[in-house]
Amino acid sequence: MAEPILRVAGLRKSYGGLTVTDDVSLDLRPGEIHALIGPNGAGKSTLIGQICGSVMPDAGSVSFDGRDITRWNTAERARAGLGRTFQISTILPEFTALAHTMLAVQARQGTSFRFFRPTALDRSLRDPAMQALARVGLDGRAEIPAASLSHGERRRLEVALVLALGSKALVMDEPMAGMGSEGSRELTALLSQLRHETPILMVEHDMDAVFALADRISVLVYGRIVATGTPDEIRSDRLVREAYLGEASA
Amino acid sequence: MPERHAIPVRSLLASLAIVLFPLAYALLANLSGETFHVTLATRIAILGLAATGLNLALGLGGLVSLGHAAFFGIGGYVAGIVASHAMGGEPLPFGLPASAQMASVWALAMLAAGLFALVVGAISLRTSGVAFIMITLAFAQLVFYLAIAWPGYGGEDGMALILRNPFFGLATMRPMTFFLIAFGALLAGLAAFAIIKASRFGAALQAARQNPDRLAALGVRPDRIQLVAFVISGAITALAGALYADLNRFVSPSMLSWHMSGELIVLVVLGGVGRLAGPLAGATLYVLLEHFLGGVTERWQFFLGLALLLVVLMGRGGLMSLLAPKGAGHG
Numbered sequence: 385m386a387e388p389i390l391r392v393a394g395l396r397k398s399y400g401g402l403t404v405t406d407d408v409s410l411d412l413r414p415g416e417i418h419a420l421i422g423p424n425g426a427g428k429s430t431l432i433g434q435i436c437g438s439v440m441p442d443a444g445s446v447s448f449d450g451r452d453i454t455r456w457n458t459a460e461r462a463r464a465g466l467g468r469t470f471q472i473s474t475i476l477p478e479f480t481a482l483a484h485t486m487l488a489v490q491a492r493q494g495t496s497f498r499f500f501r502p503t504a505l506d507r508s509l510r511d512p513a514m515q516a517l518a519r520v521g522l523d524g525r526a527e528i529p530a531a532s533l534s535h536g537e538r539r540r541l542e543v544a545l546v547l548a549l550g551s552k553a554l555v556m557d558e559p560m561a562g563m564g565s566e567g568s569r570e571l572t573a574l575l576s577q578l579r580h581e582t583p584i585l586m587v588e589h590d591m592d593a594v595f596a597l598a599d600r601i602s603v604l605v606y607g608r609i610v611a612t613g614t615p616d617e618i619r620s621d622r623l624v625r626e627a628y629l630g631e632a633s634a
Numbered sequence: 635m636p637e638r639h640a641i642p643v644r645s646l647l648a649s650l651a652i653v654l655f656p657l658a659y660a661l662l663a664n665l666s667g668e669t670f671h672v673t674l675a676t677r678i679a680i681l682g683l684a685a686t687g688l689n690l691a692l693g694l695g696g697l698v699s700l701g702h703a704a705f706f707g708i709g710g711y712v713a714g715i716v717a718s719h720a721m722g723g724e725p726l727p728f729g730l731p732a733s734a735q736m737a738s739v740w741a742l743a744m745l746a747a748g749l750f751a752l753v754v755g756a757i758s759l760r761t762s763g764v765a766f767i768m769i770t771l772a773f774a775q776l777v778f779y780l781a782i783a784w785p786g787y788g789g790e791d792g793m794a795l796i797l798r799n800p801f802f803g804l805a806t807m808r809p810m811t812f813f814l815i816a817f818g819a820l821l822a823g824l825a826a827f828a829i830i831k832a833s834r835f836g837a838a839l840q841a842a843r844q845n846p847d848r849l850a851a852l853g854v855r856p857d858r859i860q861l862v863a864f865v866i867s868g869a870i871t872a873l874a875g876a877l878y879a880d881l882n883r884f885v886s887p888s889m890l891s892w893h894m895s896g897e898l899i900v901l902v903v904l905g906g907v908g909r910l911a912g913p914l915a916g917a918t919l920y921v922l923l924e925h926f927l928g929g930v931t932e933r934w935q936f937f938l939g940l941a942l943l944l945v946v947l948m949g950r951g952g953l954m955s956l957l958a959p960k961g962a963g964h965g
């Protein structure tokens with residue numbers, strides 16, 4: 385089996401008396417989509433935050449691409465190739481879709497400290513940015529300010545950003561949240577193609593998307609991983625049905 | 635489908651009008667021999683430049699600095715101190731040549747303020763919001779009290795410059811000549827702002843203001859970008875401070891006071907935050923109100939406050955948004 389690109393070991397995090405991450409270990413392997421499911425407040429976003437550097441764990445380690453990144457900041461992790469999308473779309477309201485994606489391209493190139501050449505007509509930013517937008521079907525919306533994009537378009541813009549960044553792995557917090565069924569189907573198709581390029585660790589409540597996409601599923605309840613397995617194994621796991629799927633399908 | 639490179643004609647024309655106003659005002663005043671009004675135009679240009687410096691940090695970077703008087707005052711004191719040493723023929727500290735040539739005074743002023751901004755920024759950028767405002771204010775107050783307590787350079791009373799510093803062979807004491815020098819510096823400051831705004835750095839800086847988490851998730855540290863912007867911003871404001879000292883032939887701690895910091899913010903907000911010509915528009919209105927209303931009533935600041943209130947209530951766009959409503963992504 386291929387070496388995992390991302391490995392979380394013995395991670396712990398508490399807020400006061402509340403243990404939000406309780407000895408969590410999991411990994412992400414090349415070519416796979418690994419879904420993380422669990423009830424509201426289980427600690428999924430907090431776990432994502434610790435993987436991506438916005439929340440510091442109390443104990444345990446995170447390693448990525450063979451390096452221990454536990455103490456790295458968000459920007460360092462992103463530069464090492466860990467791409468991220470947020471539970472609530474995190475965009476720059478004044479920037480067009482194209483300006484966002486051009487920013488991702490310059491971030492990938494490491495050229496944010498250039499002061500002179502105007503970006504607007506710069507093909508070395510524009511061309512790769514347009515390619516990334518085309519892959520998510522937003523090339524026709526390139527000049528629209530992000531504040532005027534629909535919810536689903538913002539979701540796709542976030543995917544375009546990680547494509548433009550050339551991330552080696554993707555961590556996505558509820559990519560389907562707030563999408564209509566049409567939008568979810570489109571995004572599901574997009575992510576399904578993407579897995580061979582970039583493995584994806586994905587938090588998701590939409591069970592149709594999870595079972596359509598995931599190669600493996602982990603279930604988080606009260607900060608603990610209670611089960612990890614293939615979609616079939618998870619579907620038939622008694623504990624999981626009681627703790628989570630039973631409620632979800634009710 | 636919207637046009638790809640729609641040129642914001644109206645915005646360009648409005649900016650051009652605002653930039654050319656002090657020049658036209660000074661030329662007319664000079665023709666009719668009203669040197670006082672040439673000086674008024676010079677004040678507009680210098681305050682516009684100081685606020686353009688602040689606009690880089692505040693408008694593009696979202697950094698509400700209540701400490702820019704420190705940079706303005708450091709620029710002023712550098713000009714004053716260099717002038718007094720040159721006059722007495724004493725060398726400067728660190729063996730720097732006591733050349734009072736404006737160009738070298740400016741370089742020194744921008745260097746000193748830039749270094750100070752590096753220290754202030756490195757500390758204040760660990761915080762944000764009100765804490766950031768307070769730390770920038772605290773640093774500026776520190777310099778203010780230092781200037782008061784230091785008797786060597788005038789202390790509380792400030793110090794007078796006997797002559798304006800020289801600018802190559804030009805007669806800098808002639809009001810129109812000095813106006814043109816200040817106006818040239820203003821144009822350079824505006825050009826720097828426009829070029830930076832359109833650059834990769836400018837894109838990152840504006841992203842840091844709108845959503846630092848997004849920028850960090852792309853692999854760019856927002857605080858580093860903001861720190862560099864803060865240093866450039868402080869240096870530009872210091873250049874204006876050096877010119878201001880030469881204009882008045884006087885520097886005093888009032889250049890360093892928190893009123894001055896507040897005034898610079900007012901100029902930017904009044905004119906239009908983040909807009910190229912906004913601070914200059916604000917400075918123009920400010921200086922004209924001060925002169926023409928100040929002659930009529932001592933309470934002219936009340937009308938300034940009223941104008942400011944209107945701007946804030948009407949959607950924060952400032953004068954520039956009245957002249958040229960902002961399209962997406964245009965300056």
Ligand SMILES: Nc1ncnc2c1ncn2[C@@H]1O[C@H](COP(=O)(O)OP(=O)(O)OP(=O)(O)O)[C@@H](O)[C@H]1O
Pocket residue numbers: 399404422423424425426427428429430431471
């Ligand atoms: N900074 C914080 N301080 C205190 N408590 C926090 C903090 N962040 C999260 N929590 C708590 O930790 C728990 C887990 O939150 P988290 O957002 O990780 O859950 P989640 O699984 O992502 O939930 P959802 O499905 O609703 O997104 C919640 O009870 C939350 O209130």
Ligand SMILES: [Mg+2]
Pocket residue numbers: 428429430471557
């Ligand atoms: Mg969550």
